[in-house]
Amino acid sequence: MKNKIDTMKLFSFLLFTATLLLFVACDDDSKGKYEMTDGVPTIYYVRPPDIEKADSLLVGAYMGETICLVGDNLTSIQELYFNDIKALLNINFITKNSLLVTVPKEVPNEKMDKMVMVLKSGERVEYDFIVRIPAPTVASIQCEQVPEGKDVVIYGDYFFDTQTSPLTIAIGDYVVPKSDIVNIQKTEVTFKSPAMEVKGPLSVTTAYGNSGRTKFVFHDDRGILFNFDDYPMVPGWGRPTLIETGPDALSGNYMKLRGEVKAGLWQSPGENFQCNFWGEDNGIPTGNLFPGDPAASVFKFEVNVLEAWSALPMNIFFGPQGSLESSLWDDSVPRAQWIPWKATGGSYKTNGWVTVSIPIADFKLSGSGADLKMIPSHYGSLNMYIYNRGRADAVGTDCNPVILIDNVRVVPGE
Incomplete structure (x- = not known):
């Protein structure tokens, strides 16, 4: 029993130490309990949170990535937005000189390439920062053998459709007509199946890139x-x-x-x-x-x-x-x-x-x-x-x- 308790204590200590080191890596000089301050923050630069990549300065990051803001008086930030999407702030990862935050995964309604800081006073301060949206990914398909005219459902992520750059779907060299794409969500797309003779790997293209061809083959008649x-x-x-x-x-x-x-x-x-x-x-x-x-x-x-x-x-x-x-x-x-x-x-x-x-x-x-x-x-x-x-x-x-x-x-x- 004593060995089991000692092992649990050791595991808890190591877990605590790893978490502490991650934050210290982002801000070696900051100590003390979090207290919101007055005044205006200054951002010197943005970098990855990993100490081994501390010399890599960032001008942008992908949705879902964690970044470290380095500057002064960062405890004056009450809210933080990337474009017009609010990020989740954790006071355990905010000090006077550093702030860890994850870029939201939601797509902005307005892409300004700005980080907007809302202060205790209500004042807003902007900092140039690009939120990069990934290319679409196709993870799976509901059914490979869908008859002509029936619904095909594919699953993945970053299926974004805009008026200026509509989402497109290709089956081999065949491009699905825009009128046959009946539903687009961030992680799911539904379109009408072409004739069974149309077969091949799928690919999806958005304004942010191409998914590459799937490993599965739609209307596969092999084997x-x-x-x-x-x-x-x-x-x-x-x-x-x-x-x-x-x-x-x-x-x-x-x-x-x-x-x-x-x-x-x-x-x-x-x-x-x-x-x-x-x-x-x-x-x-x-x-x-x-x-x-x-x-x-x-x-x-x-x-x-x-x-x-x-x-x-x-x-x-x-x-x-x-x-x-x-x-x-x-x-x-x-x-x-x-x-x-x-x-x-x-x-x-x-x-x-x-x-x-x-x-x-x-x-x-x-x-x-x-x-x-x-x-x-x-x-x-x-x-x-x-x-x-x-x-x-x-x-x-x-x-x-x-x-x-x-x-x-x-x-x-x-």
């Missing part, structure tokens, strides 16, 4: 294993009643998993939650189902969860031709386990189709979820099955999910 439309496609041991079409279709047919799922440590809800694809039945008697290095590839599919799913993991594993369902009951076979309901409060339901991406480098779990530290050695068959082989954190609660799956594929790594 399709099965989409339930292009035959011959023989599901392992039948399961023909799971292949349907209807108003919820992404395009053509889909596989529909549905029925009662009981929560439990060792539960198998049956063939209504299973899909098999075996190479020997589908014209691939030997070798891998897909080209390329498996360790550098990504397994993908689209899913639409119509009724909530809240129990058991989806196990996804590859095996050799002829292995049939033997891998299902061999917990030493490496697999991926997709359990989206764990990350959404215990229940998962989508608002339409979404794309699921799992690097094959992550296909290394045992049936109970232990890390086997290896990926599959054979890729001549594929099994997808919602069931539990002893994974304690994937028990969940009883449910009756309806899960649609389409466009199962393996693509080069992102």
Whole structure:
């Protein structure tokens, strides 16, 4: 117990010391308790807070960056604005000669390239300082396989649109018409999908730069294993009643998993939650189902969860031709386990189709979820099955999910 207490004391001391050193680095000469003062501040210069970069003087900074103001009588500053956006001041990081502040992340309504200090007296003092707005970034897409005319949603940051420099979206060499961009927010953009023949990586351009091309490919048609439309496609041991079409279709047919799922440590809800694809039945008697290095590839599919799913993991594993369902009951076979309901409060339901991406480098779990530290050695068959082989954190609660799956594929790594 004494060792534990001593360790906690040491950790607390080190944490306090690190915080103190950071502030001292910004102002070695300032001591004493903060007190707001009268008068007018003087800023000598602005620099990074890191002592190792103390010689780098700044004339501007990006939104979200922390900077150190160095000057005199800085305790007279009551409020601080970058352009017309108010910054958050912390009196613990303000002394007579230094002030640490983070540039706000909000976009100014009026870009004056000024730092505005509001004093105790109400007087305003300006200092030239450029707030740099980053180029847009595209982090992800809701669904890669959106039919023509339907909404495409991309997520990222710094999606800024102005009258003089409108936001533009490109798919490969195709530029999305401005009229097809229906909603722009700082971290999310929605636009109407072009025809399926238009495919390629996405890029977004604003007045502040270009995102660069995404690693994912919109309308990607590479590496399709099965989409339930292009035959011959023989599901392992039948399961023909799971292949349907209807108003919820992404395009053509889909596989529909549905029925009662009981929560439990060792539960198998049956063939209504299973899909098999075996190479020997589908014209691939030997070798891998897909080209390329498996360790550098990504397994993908689209899913639409119509009724909530809240129990058991989806196990996804590859095996050799002829292995049939033997891998299902061999917990030493490496697999991926997709359990989206764990990350959404215990229940998962989508608002339409979404794309699921799992690097094959992550296909290394045992049936109970232990890390086997290896990926599959054979890729001549594929099994997808919602069931539990002893994974304690994937028990969940009883449910009756309806899960649609389409466009199962393996693509080069992102």
